[in-house]
Amino acid sequence: MTDPILKISNLTKRFGGNTAVSDINLEIQPQETVAIIGPNGAGKTTFYNMVSGRMTPTEGKIELEGQDITGLPPHKISRMGVSRSFQINNIFPEMTVQENVEVAVTAFHGHSRKLFNFASRNKAVQEEARELLAKLQILELADRRAEVISYGDKRLLEIAVVLATRPHLVLLDEPTAGMTPDETKRTTSLIRQLADTGEYTFLITEHDMDVVFGLADRILVMHRGENLFVGTPDEVKAHPEVRRAYLGEEEEEEASA
Ligand SMILES: Nc1ncnc2c1ncn2[C@@H]1O[C@H](COP(=O)(O)OP(=O)(O)O)[C@@H](O)[C@H]1O
Ligand SMILES: [Mg+2]
Numbered sequence: 001m002t003d004p005i006l007k008i009s010n011l012t013k014r015f016g017g018n019t020a021v022s023d024i025n026l027e028i029q030p031q032e033t034v035a036i037i038g039p040n041g042a043g044k045t046t047f048y049n050m051v052s053g054r055m056t057p058t059e060g061k062i063e064l065e066g067q068d069i070t071g072l073p074p075h076k077i078s079r080m081g082v083s084r085s086f087q088i089n090n091i092f093p094e095m096t097v098q099e100n101v102e103v104a105v106t107a108f109h110g111h112s113r114k115l116f117n118f119a120s121r122n123k124a125v126q127e128e129a130r131e132l133l134a135k136l137q138i139l140e141l142a143d144r145r146a147e148v149i150s151y152g153d154k155r156l157l158e159i160a161v162v163l164a165t166r167p168h169l170v171l172l173d174e175p176t177a178g179m180t181p182d183e184t185k186r187t188t189s190l191i192r193q194l195a196d197t198g199e200y201t202f203l204i205t206e207h208d209m210d211v212v213f214g215l216a217d218r219i220l221v222m223h224r225g226e227n228l229f230v231g232t233p234d235e236v237k238a239h240p241e242v243r244r245a246y247l248g249e250e251e252e253e254e255a256s257a
Contacts, residue, residue, distance in 0.1 A: 003066060005030045005169055005201050006051070011060035013046050013225075020046040022225035023060070030168075033195045033202040035212045038222035039245075044205040047222070048171050051203070052084045053077040064169065083167035085158050085175065093147035097138060097157055100146050101129035104164030132160040136190060152183030156190065163200075172204045176211050188214050213237070221245070 004027040013021040021043040028034050036044045049055040051062060053074035062070045069077050091100050105128045109121070133139040136156045141149050146157060155175065162170060175191065176184040188211050195202055195215070206212045212219060213233045221228040221242050229235075229242050236242055 002029055004028055004063075005032075005065055006203070007061075007063040008051075009061040009063075011047070011050060011062065012058050013043070013050060013055060014058045019225050021050070021057075021222075024220075024222075024225075024227050026220055026227075026230065028169075028201060028203065030201055031195075031198050032217050033191075033204065033215055034218050034220065035216035036203065036205045036220045036222060037207075037209075037212055038228070041224075042222040043225040044222060045173060046225075048084060048173055048203075048205065051077075052082060052171060078165060078167075081166075081168035082171065083162045083165045083169075084171035085155075085162045085173055091146050091154060091157055091161060093145070095146055096143050097146055097149065097153075098126070098129050098133065098142040100157060101132050101160050101164055102126065104161045105129050105132075108165045129160075129164070132163055133157075135163070135194065136160045137186075150183075152179050152187065155179065155183075156187065159191075163194075167200065169201045169203065172202060174205055174207060176206065176208055184208060184211060187211075191215055 006028040008024055008026040011021055011024040012019065024047065036047060038044055046055065050057050053069070053072050053076065056071045060070070061068060064077070064080055064082060067080070069080065092103070095103070102125050105125045109125065130139060130142065133142055136159055138153055138156050138160070141153060146154065149157070159172070159175065176187050179187060191202065192215060194200055204215060216233055218230060218232055219236045220230050221236060223245060228245065229239050231239065
């Protein structure tokens with residue numbers, strides 16, 4: 001066993017009397033892809049907000065590569081190698097696709113204070129941005145203004161921006177939400193390819209079970225803030241309580257539709 005990249009111990013977040021995340025324990029190994037699933041209100045986004053530093057846990061501990069990051073501000077956690085996407089689009093609409101990634105790459109190099117001169121630095125930033133766009137297969141959109149590209153392409157651009165800070169741990173909050181079935185397939189296979197490079201560890205929340213089962217090495221099932229089950233996709237599929245929670249929910253949804 002290698003050391004975990006992320007170790008979550010007894011993580012809890014309460015909002016007044018409402019416990020959004022309740023005593024969660026989880027270890028994620030480098031290069032693993034872990035998905036968090038659970039119905040709306042299960043606590044997935046709150047969990048992310050604590051790992052990325054946007055919310056301070058009420059109780060518990062978060063360790064990144066052996067360092068305690070509990071309660072650190074977002075910019076510090078981001079500099080330590082954690083990058084997240086948001087459920088809501090987070091790009092500059094007036095800039096081109098490439099400029100959006102260049103801004104993120106520049107911000108990263110600003111922190112690392114590389115000593116090359118302005119012109120070569122600019123060129124390096126451009127090249128790095130283009131490499132990222134190629135990785136996400138949106139290089140042909142490089143010169144378009146971000147606001148005119150399709151919703152699915154915007155979300156891929158958002159992933160390129162997330163990867164521009166060279167994160168070790170990448171948090172994606174519902175990466176395929178709002179996508180067409182074709183966009184969802186394309187995005188799933190792209191994330192799979194990125195995971196297969198071994199450069200990233202992914203923590204993903206997702207509603208679409210096909211996406212989850214297609215991507216995740218392990219799945220954490222949350223229900224009302226609690227850990228209902230952790231296991232491989234096959235174990236999750238076979239788990240009676242998880243099946244009941246999910247199948248039960250689907251039946252209710254169909255009945256009320
Ligand atoms: N900023 C907040 N203030 C108060 N309650 C919140 C806040 N954020 C989330 N909650 C509550 O925490 C619970 C979990 O929400 P959330 O983490 O958004 O779930 P999910 O992402 O799984 O849908 C919900 O009951 C929600 O109303
Ligand atoms: Mg959410």
